[in-house]
Amino acid sequence: MTVPQVLAELGGVSRRTFYRWREVGRGPASLKLPNGEIRVWRSEFTAWLRRREEEVV
Numbered sequence: 001m002t003v004p005q006v007l008a009e010l011g012g013v014s015r016r017t018f019y020r021w022r023e024v025g026r027g028p029a030s031l032k033l034p035n036g037e038i039r040v041w042r043s044e045f046t047a048w049l050r051r052r053e054e055e056v057v
Helices: 003-010 015-023 042-056
Strands: none
Touching: 003 015
């Protein structure tokens, strides 16, 4: 998934917030491509969302 796709799935989270989460290790696991773009595996994104839900409960 691209960063815009992740942000769309999260429904309103800003790009800056996403990058801050990455900086502090709270975001979904991602990889940086040679051209500098960030990608997130959909399976990792889904697992990350599940972990966040468990923290809230």
